[in-house]
Amino acid sequence: MRRHLMILEFALSCLCRRKYKNLALLFAFSLLVFILSSILLLTYALKKEAIEILQGAPEITVQRTVAGRHELIPVEYINKIKTIPGVGKVEPRYWGYYYDPFIGANYTLLGANRDMLRKIEILEGKSFFSEQKGVCIVGKGVAKAYFAEVGDRITIIGADGISYTFKIAGIFKTASDILTNDLIILSNDDIKRLFQIPTGFATDIVVEVYNPEEIETVAEKIKKLFPSTRPITREEILRTYESLFDWRSGMILTMFIAAVVAFVILAWDKATGLSAEERREIGILKAIGWESSDIMELKFWEGFVLSSLSFFTGLIGGYMHVFFFGAPLLSTALKGWSVVFPTLKLTPYVSAYQILVLLFLTVVPYMASTIVPSWKAAMTEPDQVMRG
Amino acid sequence: MKYKVFIGIFIVELLLLIGILLFSYISINTRIDEMKYLRQLCQGLTATDLAIWTEARYTRHPSQTDIFSAFQDCPSCLEHFPAGSVLSPPPHFRRPLEAVK
Amino acid sequence: MTVVLENVTKVYNPGQPNEVWAVKGISLRINKNEAVVLKGPSGSGKTSLLSLIGCMSRPTSGRILISGRDVAKLPERSLTEIRRRTFGFVFQQFNLLKGITVRENIMLPLYPTGLSLTEIKARAEKVMESMRLSKRADFNVEHLSGGEQQRVAIARALINDPEIILADEPTAHLDTKLSEEFLRIIEEIKRSGKTVIIATHDPLVYDSSVVDRVIELRDGMIKETQ
Numbered sequence: 013m014r015r016h017l018m019i020l021e022f023a024l025s026c027l028c029r030r031k032y033k034n035l036a037l038l039f040a041f042s043l044l045v046f047i048l049s050s051i052l053l054l055t056y057a058l059k060k061e062a063i064e065i066l067q068g069a070p071e072i073t074v075q076r077t078v079a080g081r082h083e084l085i086p087v088e089y090i091n092k093i094k095t096i097p098g099v100g101k102v103e104p105r106y107w108g109y110y111y112d113p114f115i116g117a118n119y120t121l122l123g124a125n126r127d128m129l130r131k132i133e134i135l136e137g138k139s140f141f142s143e144q145k146g147v148c149i150v151g152k153g154v155a156k157a158y159f160a161e162v163g164d165r166i167t168i169i170g171a172d173g174i175s176y177t178f179k180i181a182g183i184f185k186t187a188s189d190i191l192t193n194d195l196i197i198l199s200n201d202d203i204k205r206l207f208q209i210p211t212g213f214a215t216d217i218v219v220e221v222y223n224p225e226e227i228e229t230v231a232e233k234i235k236k237l238f239p240s241t242r243p244i245t246r247e248e249i250l251r252t253y254e255s256l257f258d259w260r261s262g263m264i265l266t267m268f269i270a271a272v273v274a275f276v277i278l279a280w281d282k283a284t285g286l287s288a289e290e291r292r293e294i295g296i297l298k299a300i301g302w303e304s305s306d307i308m309e310l311k312f313w314e315g316f317v318l319s320s321l322s323f324f325t326g327l328i329g330g331y332m333h334v335f336f337f338g339a340p341l342l343s344t345a346l347k348g349w350s351v352v353f354p355t356l357k358l359t360p361y362v363s364a365y366q367i368l369v370l371l372f373l374t375v376v377p378y379m380a381s382t383i384v385p386s387w388k389a390a391m392t393e394p395d396q397v398m399r400g
Numbered sequence: 401m402k403y404k405v406f407i408g409i410f411i412v413e414l415l416l417l418i419g420i421l422l423f424s425y426i427s428i429n430t431r432i433d434e435m436k437y438l439r440q441l442c443q444g445l446t447a448t449d450l451a452i453w454t455e456a457r458y459t460r461h462p463s464q465t466d467i468f469s470a471f472q473d474c475p476s477c478l479e480h481f482p483a484g485s486v487l488s489p490p491p492h493f494r495r496p497l498e499a500v501k
Numbered sequence: 502m503t504v505v506l507e508n509v510t511k512v513y514n515p516g517q518p519n520e521v522w523a524v525k526g527i528s529l530r531i532n533k534n535e536a537v538v539l540k541g542p543s544g545s546g547k548t549s550l551l552s553l554i555g556c557m558s559r560p561t562s563g564r565i566l567i568s569g570r571d572v573a574k575l576p577e578r579s580l581t582e583i584r585r586r587t588f589g590f591v592f593q594q595f596n597l598l599k600g601i602t603v604r605e606n607i608m609l610p611l612y613p614t615g616l617s618l619t620e621i622k623a624r625a626e627k628v629m630e631s632m633r634l635s636k637r638a639d640f641n642v643e644h645l646s647g648g649e650q651q652r653v654a655i656a657r658a659l660i661n662d663p664e665i666i667l668a669d670e671p672t673a674h675l676d677t678k679l680s681e682e683f684l685r686i687i688e689e690i691k692r693s694g695k696t697v698i699i700a701t702h703d704p705l706v707y708d709s710s711v712v713d714r715v716i717e718l719r720d721g722m723i724k725e726t727q
């Protein structure tokens with residue numbers, strides 16, 4: 013035990029020899045772990061959050077498709093769907109997108125009925141919302157975009173080109189941003205008028221199913237009843253989100269790979285370019301009675317000290333970045349053209365798998381690159397150091 | 401006695417990490433109520449998706465997207481940039497044949 | 502502790518075009534507490550012989566007995582052990598590690614022994630005292646003069662309290678005054694009961710009264726023994 017500590021002691025002396033180089037390395041390494049862990053933690057937390065919250069999504073959402081495209085759905089379908097055994101409430105949804113050219117933001121307009129709004133409690137201002145016309149509830153993001161407060165009015169241009177104003181009756185609290193940030197909730201009648209939705213049609217239909225086990229069969233029955241519809245089950249939504257937030261995809265992967273490749277190049281450079289000086293030093297150590305295994309241990313410690321400290325620092329930093337500060341560095345990158353973007357206040361989910369992935373992408377290659385090249389040098393006969 | 405300094409720092413960082421995991425554990429538990437609220441809200445709104453990327457239908461409502469949403473089946477879906485940088489195509493577009501079902 | 506060589510040869514790159522017979526069938530015996538010089542021109546095989554004796558390399562053929570034990574066939578691990586316990590090396594280029602202090606350089610051989618840091622430091626303090634290096638203990642070695650560097654190298658060789666000290670061209674980088682000082686140190690070491698083997702072609706060394714015996718090498722063979 014003491015022997016190991018002494019070798020560690022000497023490894024630290026060796027690291028101190030190139031103090032600035034190693035500090036720079038420590039910094040770069042920590043930064044890499046910081047970036048990677050921020051991405052991993054953020055995507056994982058988003059995914060978990062989505063899956064937790066979307067447990068509340070409708071059991072079945074029925075869309076109609078025409079020629080493979082989403083189309084308005086006839087409200088009369090509801091009556092037939094209601095006859096399917098196990099089905100509870102069946103309601104039309106009226107919703108769509110509204111692009112505000114002045115602010116350049118996209119909002120989601122959602123029609124509300126009295127029933128569903130009775131359940132909404134996380135509201136600022138008045139929490140009631142009768143089905144009266146000309147009133148809306150907006151998400152925090154929308155309120156911010158309009159610099160609006162409860163009681164203010166917002167203007168929306170309808171499909172008929174006429175401006176409609178709505179009084180803000182309530183604003184969703186920040187805590188619900190992830191669900192409500194870009195929402196403008198109007199009464200169903202207002203939405204229909206605004207979007208000029210023909211009577212007898214809705215955007216889609218949500219179906220309640222009492223027994224979760226029956227959701228799949230009900231969906232199949234709906235599909236059989238109305239072959240032109242696409243019933244989306246809650247299970248599917250969850251599955252979508254399960255695989256949606258995926259750090260292995262797209263740009264993140266590109267960034268990820270770039271970072272890892274740069275890192276591996278660094279490591280490889282180190283691995284192959286064991287300098288003459290380093291080789292000589294290994295020879296000296298051998299000559300004065302260090303065993304090959306001692307030298308490997310020395311190299312192990314050198315790698316371990318650097319990578320463990322970097323790993324901890326980077327991971328802790330990444331965690332604080334994502335969960336204490338709402339990932340400001342990443343969200344600016346992720347925001348893109350979304351003008352309305354929620355403040356990410358996420359539940360700090362962490363999984364052992366992520367930490368393992370991080371370890372394998374950073375610490376393991378680094379350790380390998382310090383130990384492996386020394387291997388050969390440590391194995392050769394030490395008499396080379398007798399000559400210049 | 402450099403090794404003592406290192407071991408000290410190592411232990412401090414390890415404790416910090418453990419502290420963070422503990423914090424996670426506690427927060428997850430304290431947020432149970434909040435999550436319940438959000439779930440209810442989701443139910444109340446009949447929301448099917450999170451309001452994160454408001455750029456387009458296929459990023460705002462990934463679960464509702466249809467086959468005609470832009471470039472859905474591109475494997476790296478960079479056209480969703482930057483939303484696509486964390487979103488991969490929904491599973492029903494990963495294998496086109498299955499999606500037809 | 503005696504060192505016996507029986508018909509030892511060392512061939513570098515055997516079977517290849519650049520094959521070199523550095524040591525050709527040398528037999529000799531070095532007794533305990535003897536001070537022996539291996540003398541010979543450059544390329545005569547002194548360094549090769551020294552590294553064979555010091556278990557730094559293995560002979561191509563022949564036997565090397567240290568305290569009666571044939572080391573030629575020992576596994577790597579035991580060789581290292583013998584090297585550490587029995588031999589102290591003073592290399593021609595001193596072979597100190599730059600960037601670390603005199604003290605740490607001297608402590609080097611003891612790190613993997615399982616001694617505590619306090620003990621290692623105490624031992625280092627002792628040898629530094631005897632080598633008059635105490636004042637330089639916290640200097641980095643590259644800031645020392647040549648003579649001081651050699652004293653560090655000697656101190657490092659002595660810290661294990663080895664029975665045999667091996668020195669390769671120890672005076673090559675020293676002026677006359679420092680060389681004489683080196684010989685005084687060797688005398689002290691010898692007086693403490695250690696065996697000393699020096700490879701050199703410096704007359705100052707092989708003519709010195711400290712030396713008990715001079716073995717002259719030429720082309721890898723012993724020319725004559727005085």
Ligand SMILES: Nc1ncnc2c1ncn2[C@@H]1O[C@H](COP(=O)(O)OP(=O)(O)O)[C@@H](O)[C@H]1O
Binds near residue numbers: 513543544
């Ligand atoms: N690693 C090696 N590979 C090939 N030849 C070597 C090697 N080491 C030494 N030699 C050769 O062995 C011979 C003896 O060298 P050496 O023992 O260093 O002599 P000295 O120390 O007396 O100058 C020289 O010809 C040298 O070139």
Ligand SMILES: [Mg+2]
Binds near residue numbers: 548669
């Ligand atoms: Mg030589």
